[in-house]
Amino acid sequence: MLHSLKSNCRRLQRIWSSSHSASDHATLRSATNHYHASILKSKRHYYHSLLASNKSNPKFLWTTINKILMRTSTISLPSFENAVDLSNKFASFFSSKINDLRSNLQSNSSILSPHTPPPSSPPMLTEFAPATCDEITKLISSSNNSSCELDPIPTSLLKKCTVLIPTITNIVNLSLSTGLFPDNFKSCSVHPLIKKPNLDKETLSNYRPISHLSFLSKLTERVVKSRLNGHLTANKLLNPYQSAYTKFHSTETTLLSVHDNIVKSISNRHLTALCLLDLSAAFDTIDHDILLHRLSSWFGLSSTAHFWFRSYLSTRSFTVSILDSLSNPFRLLYGVPQGSVLGPLLFTLYTTPLSYLISSNPSISHHLYADDTQLFTSFSASDCASGLSVLESTISSVSSWMSSNFLALNPTKTEFLLIGNRSQLSKANNTILSMPNNVSIQPVSSARNLGVIFDSELSFSKYISSLSKSCFCHIRNLRRIRSSVDLSTATTIAVSLIHSKLDYCNSLLLNLPNSQLDKLQSVLNSAARAITSSSKYSRITPILKSLHWLKINERIHYKILSLTYSALQFNQPSYLRNLLTIQNKRNTRSSSTVTLIRPSNPSNLKITNRSFTFTAPSLWNLLPSDLRQPSIPPSDQTFTLFLSPAVFHKRLKTYLFHLSFPP
Numbered sequence: 001m002l003h004s005l006k007s008n009c010r011r012l013q014r015i016w017s018s019s020h021s022a023s024d025h026a027t028l029r030s031a032t033n034h035y036h037a038s039i040l041k042s043k044r045h046y047y048h049s050l051l052a053s054n055k056s057n058p059k060f061l062w063t064t065i066n067k068i069l070m071r072t073s074t075i076s077l078p079s080f081e082n083a084v085d086l087s088n089k090f091a092s093f094f095s096s097k098i099n100d101l102r103s104n105l106q107s108n109s110s111i112l113s114p115h116t117p118p119p120s121s122p123p124m125l126t127e128f129a130p131a132t133c134d135e136i137t138k139l140i141s142s143s144n145n146s147s148c149e150l151d152p153i154p155t156s157l158l159k160k161c162t163v164l165i166p167t168i169t170n171i172v173n174l175s176l177s178t179g180l181f182p183d184n185f186k187s188c189s190v191h192p193l194i195k196k197p198n199l200d201k202e203t204l205s206n207y208r209p210i211s212h213l214s215f216l217s218k219l220t221e222r223v224v225k226s227r228l229n230g231h232l233t234a235n236k237l238l239n240p241y242q243s244a245y246t247k248f249h250s251t252e253t254t255l256l257s258v259h260d261n262i263v264k265s266i267s268n269r270h271l272t273a274l275c276l277l278d279l280s281a282a283f284d285t286i287d288h289d290i291l292l293h294r295l296s297s298w299f300g301l302s303s304t305a306h307f308w309f310r311s312y313l314s315t316r317s318f319t320v321s322i323l324d325s326l327s328n329p330f331r332l333l334y335g336v337p338q339g340s341v342l343g344p345l346l347f348t349l350y351t352t353p354l355s356y357l358i359s360s361n362p363s364i365s366h367h368l369y370a371d372d373t374q375l376f377t378s379f380s381a382s383d384c385a386s387g388l389s390v391l392e393s394t395i396s397s398v399s400s401w402m403s404s405n406f407l408a409l410n411p412t413k414t415e416f417l418l419i420g421n422r423s424q425l426s427k428a429n430n431t432i433l434s435m436p437n438n439v440s441i442q443p444v445s446s447a448r449n450l451g452v453i454f455d456s457e458l459s460f461s462k463y464i465s466s467l468s469k470s471c472f473c474h475i476r477n478l479r480r481i482r483s484s485v486d487l488s489t490a491t492t493i494a495v496s497l498i499h500s501k502l503d504y505c506n507s508l509l510l511n512l513p514n515s516q517l518d519k520l521q522s523v524l525n526s527a528a529r530a531i532t533s534s535s536k537y538s539r540i541t542p543i544l545k546s547l548h549w550l551k552i553n554e555r556i557h558y559k560i561l562s563l564t565y566s567a568l569q570f571n572q573p574s575y576l577r578n579l580l581t582i583q584n585k586r587n588t589r590s591s592s593t594v595t596l597i598r599p600s601n602p603s604n605l606k607i608t609n610r611s612f613t614f615t616a617p618s619l620w621n622l623l624p625s626d627l628r629q630p631s632i633p634p635s636d637q638t639f640t641l642f643l644s645p646a647v648f649h650k651r652l653k654t655y656l657f658h659l660s661f662p663p
Contacts, residue, residue: 002042005035044486076194076201083325090192091320091327093204098284098334101408105285112404114290115297116353122300123235128176128227128308136169137162139222148212149189149321155215172220179307185217186316187329188337211318211339221341224308228345237299239352240574241359244370245344248572251450252505253563254367256612257575258374258449259508261365262419262458263611265378267603271420271428273391274376276449277398278413282371283347284335287406288313291336291350298352312342334406344370350405357401364394367575369450373398381420381427392434399436411435418443419458421607452505458607460509464519471498471523479530490531491547498527502552507559511609521552545661554656557619564616565648568594569641579613593628594641596620627651 009031016024080086145156158164175181192207199206232238243249258274265272292310295301301309316332336343336350347370358366358375366375375394379387399409416433418425432440446455446462453463474497482490502520509517525540532543544551550558567577583595596617601608608614620628629642641648 002035002038005031005038009035040484043484044489076197077192077322078202078204080322083322084327087320087322087325087327090204090207090209090322091190091318091330094190094209094318094320095330097205098281101281101285102334102406105403105406105408112400114287114404114406115293116356116401118298118353119356122237122298123231124300124302125228125231125305126303127305128224130173130176131169131223133165133169135223136172136219137165139219140165140168143215143219147215149324150187150212150214151216158215168216168219171216172223175220176223176308177304179304179311181220181308181312182217183315185214185220186312188213188316188318188339189326190318190320192320192322209318209320209338211337212321213337213339218341225341225345228342232299235300239348239355239368241355241366242348242352242368243573244348244368246348246573248566248570251369252507252559253573253576254369255450255452255505256507256563257573258367258376259458259610260579260612261376261378263607264602264613266419266421266424266458267605267608267611268378269421269424269603269605270378270380271384271387271418271424272376272378273388273433273443274374274417274419274449274454275391275395275433276415276417276447277373277375277395278410278415279371279373279402280408280410281335282407283338283343285406285408286335286347286350288334290405291346294350294352299349347371351407354398354401357397358394361390361394363390372450374449381424384428385430388431388433395433396436409436411437411439411441414441415447416441416443417447417454417456419454419456421605422457425456450505452508459516460512461516464509464516467501468519468523471501472526474498474501475523475526475530478527482530482533487531494527494531498523503555503559506552506556507563507612510556510560510612510615511606517552517556524549524552541661548657550653550656551660554660558652558656560612560616561619561623561652562649563612564596564620565641565645565652569645576612580616592630593625594620594630595628623652624655627655 009028012024012028012031016028078086140159143155143159145154145159147155151158153161171182188211190209190211192204193210194201194207196206238246243251243254262272262274291313292306295309296306313336316337317329318332319329320327336346348368351368351371354373355366355368358364364375364377366373368374375391375398377387377391402409414435418428418431420428431443433443434440443456446453448454453460453466455462475494478490478493478497485493502524509520525544526536528534528540528543528547528549529536529538531547534543563576564580566572567580568582571577581597581599583597598617598621599614601614627643627648631640631642643651
């Protein structure tokens with residue numbers, strides 16, 4: 001159609017060039033305008049179809065959005081003449097880096113044994129239940145279409161070959177029943193990726209290895225992971241302070257718990273020392289013998305199940321791929337496979353004894369998220385020296401444990417914040433923190449913690465400024481292509497790029513001053529105007545209402561109430577559930593609903609209202625009674641709520657929407 005319209009415009013152009021008549025010029029202009037309008041219409045239809053087909057696949061949705069915004073990432077590599085030589089150079093560097101780390105840890109390790117005994121003997125898991133064809137079909141269909149050079153056929157084609165399902169199921173079950181992970185599944189292709197765009201691309205240490213594994217190997221791992229997770233969950237063997245790769249746990253629940261502790265400390269006019277420990281190549285230095293012993297002693301794996309993991313970890317290898325050129329194969333003697341399905345879970349199991357070590361000191365609190373470890377303790381300004389001394393002692397114990405377990409603590413990249421109100425911070429003296437290897441660190445004014453910038457006064461001003469700057473950059477890009485996309489496509493892009501940033505860990509922004517939240521509201525308003533092609537002078541309330549977007553304050557309340565619901569309904573995460581207390585049943589009209597007890601205000605400081613412990617019960621108790629109905633009378637702390645998660649969140653948004661835009 002566009003081709004014929006363009007041909008018609010050229011024909012009319014030739015006619016007008018010969019005649020120069022006003023009527024021919026008007027006809028040409030009309031045809032040209034129709035051609036340009038058709039191009040825009042076709043673009044809008046094309047982009048809408050692209051996003052609609054990838055809505056259920058976040059990875060490809062982001063790729064599509066980047067394509068629409070014409071944001072193509074360039075491959076950064078060191079200068080080279082021969083791709084094979086460069087791939088071998090990278091492979092040698094990645095291998096020697098881990099060997100050097102291990103050698104250094106071995107030479108500096110203490111006599112501390114890595115085999116910490118568990119608090120109690122775990123239930124046994126001797127074998128994995130076989131997979132069914134239906135399970136394998138579901139796993140394959142739910143996988144994305146990405147493939148790597150190790151796959152004999154593309155994943156997209158494999159999904160269509162249903163005749164192969166029985167054969168694949170048989171391969172997986174043979175692996176489970178024999179306790180052997182096939183050797184063909186143990187190789188991986190590594191692609192170097194520069195850590196940050198502004199780093200020197202000639203320095204190999206500025207690259208991280210991204211591992212690609214075959215589809216069938218990851219499929220087998222998914223089956224084993226489901227069995228292992230079932231065993232760990234049923235027997236409550238998972239570390240409650242490790243929030244990575246665990247259902248109902250996230251970076252937000254981790255930071256919310258840390259934030260709640262800090263707010264309580266400031267309310268009591270205390271200071272909090274927050275130490276963010278940095279590990280070097282944490283996943284790559286894990287010792288296989290220690291891991292296998294831990295799987296047995298702490299988590300009860302034995303017999304065929306234990307043999308399977310021994311086979312899974314042994315005789316692995318990798319090659320580095322540069323522009324389709326492969327290096328020589330290198331052995332992987334240590335670590336858990338990065339890019340694998342089981343690797344992250346195995347790392348969290350490997351570090352479980354660390355939580356028991358830290359918890360032995362009741363004055364030190366901690367949270368783990370994969371290899372991110374944060375320690376924090378509170379004390380009065382007058383006890384700053386003794387409080388930091390206790391923290392130093394714990395860090396020393398953690399460092400010794402890590403060394404004996406071949407994990408490399410990096411003192412020079414560890415960050416330390418002293419958080420409190422301004423008057424208490426001014427009273428603190430001798431705030432230097434002594435780290436292992438004779439490294440001393442001063443408290444920093446701000447530090448990035450799991451994507452959120454914490455500052456010494458917990459104001460989040462730097463975080464909000466950084467967030468606003470990033471969002472406005474996306475809004476400018478959206479305005480640039482707005483004429484080429486329809487309203488639905490523009491809304492999808494805005495939700496993916498801007499809402500995702502505004503909503504990330506926004507529970508930490510609860511009851512911040514309006515001067516701070518208004519900055520984020522301006523971002524939301526600007527995004528709404530960009531989507532609807534409205535001027536900056538247009539009234540924003542009708543626009544937000546037409547898009548059915550909650551305002552910033554209600555978005556924060558939505559997140560707090562959503563986390564409260566999950567904690568009550570699923571008792572997870574336990575560290576948030578323990579902050580909520582249900583009111584005992586009484587003979588009142590409210591006794592048929594789940595009501596939370598609001599703790600007494602420990603001080604008259606406004607910052608107390610930013611505490612999840614203090615404010616979540618108040619917000620919950622203001623909800624309509626139909627959102628707080630239990631499935632059984634809440635006579636004790638064990639119950640379930642009547643509404644399912646989907647229904648609760650739908651009604652919750654409706655309730656908050658009416659608060660944002662009252663009729």
